[in-house]
Amino acid sequence: MNTETLDKLDSxxxxxxxxxxxxxxxxxxxxxxxxxxxxxxxxxxxxxxEWMLDWRLNSFSKWKKIxxxxxxxxxxxxxxxxxxxYYSAPKGFEKKPKDLSEVDPKLIETYNKLGxxxxxxxxxxxxxxxxxxxxxxxxTTYKGQLEKLGIIFCSISEAIQKHxxxxxxxxxxxxxxxxxxxxxxxxxxFTDGSFVYIPENVKCPMELxxxxxxxxxxxGQFERTLIIADKGSYVSYLEGxxxxxxxxxxxxxxxxxxxALEDAEIKYSTVQNWYPGDEEGKGGIYNFVTKRGLCAGNxxxxxxxxxxxxxxxxxxxxxxxxxxxxxxxxxxxxxxxNNYQQADTGTKMTHIGKNTKSKIISKGISLGKSQxxxxxxxxxxxxxxxxxxxxxxxxxxxxxxxxxxxxxxIESKNxxxxxxxxxxxxxxxEDQLYYCRQRGLSHEEAVSLIVNGFCKQVxxxxxxxxxxxxxxxxSISLEGSVG
Amino acid sequence: xxxxxxxxxxxKNIFFSENKDIQIHREKLINVFITDRFxxxxxxxxxxxxxKNFFDFKYKYLLPEETSxxxxxxxxxxxxxxxxxxxxxxxxxxxxxxxxxxxxYNDFSKNNTIEKNDHFVNLNSLFLNSGFKIIIxxxxxxxxxxxxxxxxxxxxxxxxxxxxxxxGSSLSLIEEYENKNxxxxxxxNVIKLEKKSSLNxxxxxxxxxxxxxxxxxxxxxxxxxxxxxxxxxxxDGYVRNFHFSELLEINSEADLQGIxxxxxxxxxxxxxxxxxxAEDCKSNQVYKGILKDRxxxxxxxxxxxxxxxxxxxGYQLSKGILLSDNASYFSKPELKIYxxxxxxxxxxxxxxxxxxxxxxxxxxxxxxNAATKILISSFINEELSSIDxxxxxxxxxxxxxxxxxxxx
Numbered sequence: 001m002n003t004e005t006l007d008k009l010d011s012x013x014x015x016x017x018x019x020x021x022x023x024x025x026x027x028x029x030x031x032x033x034x035x036x037x038x039x040x041x042x043x044x045x046x047x048x049x050e051w052m053l054d055w056r057l058n059s060f061s062k063w064k065k066i067x068x069x070x071x072x073x074x075x076x077x078x079x080x081x082x083x084x085x086y087y088s089a090p091k092g093f094e095k096k097p098k099d100l101s102e103v104d105p106k107l108i109e110t111y112n113k114l115g116x117x118x119x120x121x122x123x124x125x126x127x128x129x130x131x132x133x134x135x136x137x138x139x140t141t142y143k144g145q146l147e148k149l150g151i152i153f154c155s156i157s158e159a160i161q162k163h164x165x166x167x168x169x170x171x172x173x174x175x176x177x178x179x180x181x182x183x184x185x186x187x188x189x190f191t192d193g194s195f196v197y198i199p200e201n202v203k204c205p206m207e208l209x210x211x212x213x214x215x216x217x218x219x220g221q222f223e224r225t226l227i228i229a230d231k232g233s234y235v236s237y238l239e240g241x242x243x244x245x246x247x248x249x250x251x252x253x254x255x256x257x258x259x260a261l262e263d264a265e266i267k268y269s270t271v272q273n274w275y276p277g278d279e280e281g282k283g284g285i286y287n288f289v290t291k292r293g294l295c296a297g298n299x300x301x302x303x304x305x306x307x308x309x310x311x312x313x314x315x316x317x318x319x320x321x322x323x324x325x326x327x328x329x330x331x332x333x334x335x336x337x338n339n340y341q342q343a344d345t346g347t348k349m350t351h352i353g354k355n356t357k358s359k360i361i362s363k364g365i366s367l368g369k370s371q372x373x374x375x376x377x378x379x380x381x382x383x384x385x386x387x388x389x390x391x392x393x394x395x396x397x398x399x400x401x402x403x404x405x406x407x408x409x410i411e412s413k414n415x416x417x418x419x420x421x422x423x424x425x426x427x428x429x430e431d432q433l434y435y436c437r438q439r440g441l442s443h444e445e446a447v448s449l450i451v452n453g454f455c456k457q458v459x460x461x462x463x464x465x466x467x468x469x470x471x472x473x474x475s476i477s478l479e480g481s482v483g
Numbered sequence: 484x485x486x487x488x489x490x491x492x493x494x495k496n497i498f499f500s501e502n503k504d505i506q507i508h509r510e511k512l513i514n515v516f517i518t519d520r521f522x523x524x525x526x527x528x529x530x531x532x533x534x535k536n537f538f539d540f541k542y543k544y545l546l547p548e549e550t551s552x553x554x555x556x557x558x559x560x561x562x563x564x565x566x567x568x569x570x571x572x573x574x575x576x577x578x579x580x581x582x583x584x585x586x587x588y589n590d591f592s593k594n595n596t597i598e599k600n601d602h603f604v605n606l607n608s609l610f611l612n613s614g615f616k617i618i619i620x621x622x623x624x625x626x627x628x629x630x631x632x633x634x635x636x637x638x639x640x641x642x643x644x645x646x647x648x649x650x651g652s653s654l655s656l657i658e659e660y661e662n663k664n665x666x667x668x669x670x671x672n673v674i675k676l677e678k679k680s681s682l683n684x685x686x687x688x689x690x691x692x693x694x695x696x697x698x699x700x701x702x703x704x705x706x707x708x709x710x711x712x713x714x715x716x717x718x719d720g721y722v723r724n725f726h727f728s729e730l731l732e733i734n735s736e737a738d739l740q741g742i743x744x745x746x747x748x749x750x751x752x753x754x755x756x757x758x759x760x761a762e763d764c765k766s767n768q769v770y771k772g773i774l775k776d777r778x779x780x781x782x783x784x785x786x787x788x789x790x791x792x793x794x795x796x797g798y799q800l801s802k803g804i805l806l807s808d809n810a811s812y813f814s815k816p817e818l819k820i821y822x823x824x825x826x827x828x829x830x831x832x833x834x835x836x837x838x839x840x841x842x843x844x845x846x847x848x849x850x851x852n853a854a855t856k857i858l859i860s861s862f863i864n865e866e867l868s869s870i871d872x873x874x875x876x877x878x879x880x881x882x883x884x885x886x887x888x889x890x891x
Contacts, residue, residue, distance in 0.1 A: 382808070397823035400790060406818040410831055415805035418834035425820050425827040 033082040036060065039188055042087045046157045046191075049164065059177035059187030066181045072344040073373045073405060076286065076313050084251055086189045086222070145205075152197040153208055156224050159195035166197055170228055174257040174294045174321070182288045182315075186222050186255040193223035193254070198233035198264070207463050209238035225256040229264035231297065236267040236463055250275075252311075253288045262297030262324065267305070269462050274310035281340025281369075284312025291318035295327035295356075303330040304347070305461045312341060317375070319348035322356035322387075329358040332458040337370030337402070346376035346393075346407075351384035351417065362393040363455050366402035377409040380417040387417040395425040396454055486516040486538065490609060493542045498611045499585045508592050512605045528601070528725075530813065531750045531779045536695060536721075537603070540667065543637050544612045553580065560626035567634055568613025568642035568670075577623045583614035587645050591673050595701065603697050603723065607641050607671045614643035619680075622651040630659045631668070633694070638666040645673045648680035648708075655683045657875060660718075665693040674702035674710065676735075681709040685875065689882060692719035692749070699725045704735035704764075713866070714741030716751060717882045725754040730764040730792075740769040742863050744886045745778035745810075754783040759792035769800045771863055774810035775890065784829065785817040792822050799829035804836060804862060806855075806890065856887045 039060055043053040146153050152163060159167050177187035198204055229235050258266050277284025293302035304318040320329030331347040349358040358378065366372040374393045395404035406423045428450055436446035459467060490513060499505045547566035553573045554562045561578065563570060573580040592608060619625055633640060648654050676682055690696055696718065702710045716722050728737035739755040757766040768784045786797040803812040816829035836858050844854035860883065870876040
């Protein structure tokens, strides 16, 4: 690479985080620290029934026994669980506002800055938004229309009150609280999140979407999302995140559970752009997310799409358990790391049923001094006759101080199953750059074109509403070099 | 009996147990064994292994009665018969063979940076009871064939061999392991390639089901040297092939390839690991396996590219064919890359024999069995046809036919 290119890359990698602002709203917090008292506080605040409190306390006792997983390729100081607030809700939200005019105008302003279509735009965009602002749902839109179809789309706390039979049946059925340290932690202290239930043979007419936002200092966000798609139903769910600029590390340990029954399909898309820390690697969000989907019924399908550009630490493996015969699991991912960001992300496809299929497309781009790891597991169990997997993971390196790693685990115990895995690592192709520049594109445009092409396979999987935002985030992370 | 007790009891028979330096080193190793309880879950290199066979054993070693034979054949090739890991000393103007010395031992234990926690290598260092060192002198072109023979039942052989190719030399080394007795060999090859040297290393493994073989090799390549390794595993007994390669200087190259044929209850663990520490180096790691009955295999491959190792080319390929419902194959092709101007890739496939290809052959009047055999042969044809040595090619063909005769 010539010096001009290097200079440019240098200036791009210095790009500041644009969404770094803090809204001043009084927060209602319990004392710092994780103990039974905190859990009881959260439970009382949320008016939860007793079985829920028991479930939380049970998870907490499990958490105390489990050590943090160590196998990831990440470096970070030990998390002090006693130095975190586990609950924070904007004041005056105990009685929910009936419409947006009752909501704190500062909040609305925050969303407007982010371009979230909560006011007029929501009608135009046709998106039902369930906004989580520091743990409590602020407003839920489009409820009426969804109710007509029998779709339940609400916060998980509301679901615990109104639909305890569904929550009891499915909560923790895909990610048991004792699965690992972060799932136990989340089960003990989760504050809010979304709950979706699609009844039999209903195709959800719109993309359901939730914006999570971390706002209060030192508040770990522990969302719990539960999506159940009953027989023959379809739902597409969007999750997007941006967080204000902070100096101290914030812990985030969400759990997302998906259950697809017979012939059902769930599409789950994420755009994650939390504060990644500054150029020296100070601050930033620690993102330890557990996402798991269960294709419980025959012919069911779960598809994960993610664009990961933020967070100082990303530890995330959206996975699929393909239990039903003919079920399908998909995973599309773009992960971009800059400065001192570290990402260890990938997926896990467990083939149990016959004729199950899975597809993994992962694209990693490392810049600056970041480390980007793909870690994935594909396993065919003994009864997974004629199962099929295709995996492709490509890495792109920009600069010689970053690292790109690929760690796939592949296991087959069935002789009619076929696994294919491909991976490549390279820098931006000089020939392609030359070709583009020769045709009059600036260096910037050329790099943009190439990186866009590199990610296209994944970005095109995103729903229309999200694709624009995703492209915006990619360009912020790579600004200049992408366009 | 634990490792410490076994060691104390047999101290007399173990190499260099008088040397203070080595004593201290060994005590450290014993400590690792005592504190580390071989947690199978967290140590994937121990997958599918019956730990009892290797870490709770009866130590037995016999100095061979028949001495080893070194022949300087007419066609300027050497044939060596190493008995129980021992080899007589020999010297002419081209090569030099000596016993392994405490200096060699220390050399390895101090410079072993690739993998410190390899339990089998540590075991080898602890109980070392045999081994030799071969030096190929400058600018010589030599062919050596080594037959490794174990004389008695229940022997535990811990052997360390050093191969040093001096500047500009080139060596073609064929090692044969064909043993039928109930014993265990744990062999570590330390290979050093000096400037512009090259080594073609063939390992033919064909042991009976009661013979366990653990082979580990550590090779390091200097400027413009080339290490080429081919492993052919036809064993009925357990085989562990772990091969590490370091590319230390510019323009060096390592090519680690292997094929294995497993049947019955047999297991095999394979690993290749190439570390790139210099610019313009190339590496290639290819393993292919055919598994039938209840056979199990693992293959870990790893390419590590250091920050300074620009213009690296590193490729990995792993292919497995499962012929039965009860066979299992685990592969983990890993890339760790810290430099940006590299071309690295890996591919991995596991599956049955292509049904369409079988259909094609059957529609031309072939039986299913014959079609399967043809497709297996073609699966590994590339590896077989690349063998230059006619004699060896024939030998491997024979072994392949033997394996295929059992395929139904």
